[in-house]
Amino acid sequence: MSDGLSSDLEDTLQQHRRGSDTAGTLVVSDDETYVGDTLTFNGRNLPANERYELQWQTTDGRWGVLEANEVVGAQYHPRTETIATVRTDGNGAFDETWTVEQDYGGSHRVEVVETDGTTVASASVTILPHFELGNTTAQLGEFFTITGYGIGPNVVTNNYQVAWDNGNMGFMTGVMNRGTATARIRAVGPPGKHVLQVWRNYRGVPYLQNNTQSPYGPVAGGRQSQWTVEVTEPDAEPRTAWLDDRLDENPISIHYPDVDTDGSDAELSITPSSGQPGTTAFISGEQFPPNEEVDLIWYRHEGHRVKGIPITPEPIPDRLPTVTTDDEGTFQTEITIPASEGSTRPITAAVDGEEIAITGFMMQPSIETFSPTSGPVGTTIEIELSGVGWPIYENAPYFLYDNKPLGYVCGLSDDDGGGIVRLELPATGQPGWHFIDAYPCIFEMQEDEPDFELRPHLSYLDNHPVRPMPAYHMAFKIEE
Template sequence: MPIKKEIVIIGLFLITILSACTNTEPAEKSSNDNNEKEPALKNNIELSVKEAAINEEVHFTIDDLDANTDVQLEWTEVEGTYKIENLYEFIGTKYSSKDVPLVTGTSDENGKWEGTFKVPQGFGGNHTLYITSDNKKIGQKGFFVRPKFSITPESGPVGTEVALEAEGLDWKTYKSMWNLTYDNKYTGMVSGVSTQGKTKAIFRASGSVGKHFLSLRSGYLGSPYINHESSPHTGWPAPDFVFEITDEDPIAAQYVEKTPKAASGGVEMPKLKNKKNVEVSMDKEEGIVGEKVALKASNLPKNKEVELVWNTMKGSRVTDSGFDEESAVLDTIKTDAEGNAEYKFEIPDDLGGLPHRIDLQIGDEIYGQTYLRITPSIVEITPSSGPQGTEISVTIKGGGWTEYDNAYYLTYDNAYSGYMCAFNSQGTLEYKIIATGELGYHVIDMYPGIYQQQEIETDMTLIPQLTYREDHPGSAMPAIRYGFEITEK
């Protein structure tokens, strides 16, 4: 039996390696759901250019049309999102499409139509233009939407926040996921799934004074594809950038960034169930462990004791015991003669990520509910300076538990070092790292990412997601920033 298991593993490994160098993109689905044969589309569209970037204008000439007929030029628009099930399971990416008009007009007496269209915002890559009339496709033409990339700023001291912006990323497998290296060290993933190919990756400048070299390469297996020149996709760019570290004091700070946007608005939590006219609210929707918050409730039964029940998850997804929801009574309060109640408390030391539900229970009945979310916070990062080899101790509270927020991914001077999980420790991340490098300040960053996914068409797991501010699925998890000053003694 062990031998068979090894054979299966080797076979899967070989399949993975072979698929990295072959085109296995899924075929486009036909819009014709019946067996009727559609007439062949004409090759009657001429374009001024074969490719263009978003917002650039393209001139077209179309002939062989019916005279004096209303026509339109259209293409297929794709919308991307992430698939999440049961609140915590990350399935993968999901794309839907629809035909949209680019420009409308009328053919002349000779069956000819000329005009221009502006390349609309959206996913880049290969597109098919269609000329249609009366909801029927007449002709077609291939067109390539060229992506654009830039970084800002291009210079600054160590710790400068740098934004790498891209638009026109593809939605198809090989060009939907990109990977950044900084001085030939892997930094993280760049994605634009829910932002429809337009995205912004954030990182901090690191290294000695002088020029530093950045490369952005596509790679759907979670790493850069290096021999771009000999791939089947040589029409795509492989951008390189230079960032110059200036001789100024480093931007030295330790902080948790503000809560970003979750992709597509984030996961939708179950609707709260309150009895008729009962209202429950928090003065804050989220906060860090130990932060003071206040709960208010109205229209409850008068002069009754109410248990405040805190709901959470406990367990582990990597042991046989698994995990499940658990509840505990925060406190018992009493309503006044009008059925109102207030309660001030410190946010419990518990899991971050998805919000916790608080139930207001009288006897065996739940009368009202509300949500409260725990966000990450820095408890300890010590010491902040010392010689090479110094051990740095870090404690963070508010880590999550789902497949998309239970882990953080560490970079040291923009080199990915590894990941850490918060579920088994109920939201607490404790770890140690060794200070290395030249004299001076070194940036250390913790990024959100995806722990595991079920559909691995593009493998986004176990790497930093640099586009976390707009395109991280599920719950909005911030980056955590700190650093270390290496001294002679």
């Protein structure tokens, strides 16, 4: 201790002295950049022949979700990455080039850091968002693909809207995947030239002064955000009813009922662990009492959040069989997955009325009915969907007709409807093919901004909360 200073304060002063002795200069070739561009970092006025790390200050993003059900909102936390290791020359200088990796837009601090963690020089770089169109031509009923880079996390810049022929289709966001998002836009008719455009606004609808008078500058910092595309006649008739490819999934155990299995060694499993209604599955049991009847019990989630009825897993009798274990206390039985609400469907095994083991099946959505597939204007199209989930982020598929927003459906009620969502739509438009798409949406979110609620989530493929939800796709032909 010197001059009556505490040891902690003396250490702090020494650090400042060391910092002033070794403080250097870092200059970046561009103050503003895009993902995929190359930057040059010029370090100067540093000690000669020393090793340093170039550290990139950024964030990680995810959806805040409570109990795998209620969406809080987009959540971000700091992240630091070492993007290069450099060594100064005899003059205390270095030059390093780096290609900007996929990351969130906004300002990023770059630091030159010693081996002991001391920062000796720094600079800032701003990543601007931009969008790329994968194809400018698509057959009627196929898709155009838009990929956004450098999205968010700022509340203004993590919600971009896509318009087709000046109609607002829905939003893209880069909450996950480090600011990168993908949207597939249906090529709807008539064949010929159409316009795709990306807008920006935290309220979830396009702010039409984006590119003329916005305080945040143009949508993509000067890069293209509007494209003229061409829809061509199809080589074959479009598919009339299908879903995106589904992934193999596992049930979410937090959605199981509260069953006390601590005193039991019994194990219950199901193969496969996910699929649509009608899937053939095998339920297996081990370490059950030998030569005993086992009741298999199917659960659905009942309740109604709008009516204030809590949503809870409730047993449904007679959906699954009763089986008998063998001398080793094992069994296996084949079942057909019944139609029911989507998401986790708990299954328990009971002996003498006591549930002693539990597993679950991840129910995925299905188009049960789409009929008819052609007819004159005004024809009533009947649609039945099953496997629409009860959690917030999968409860309300949002329908578009020829890329125009129509409305949403709800996948849960307080009666035993068998998990089937039914709706009727009138066929409209000129003679030829017309397209109905239902995208996942976030029905409700605790945070108000940006406004992601009750809008088609076009970047659901790589940015939807919790589960990789598919979209529904349908086609109807208007006949004269």
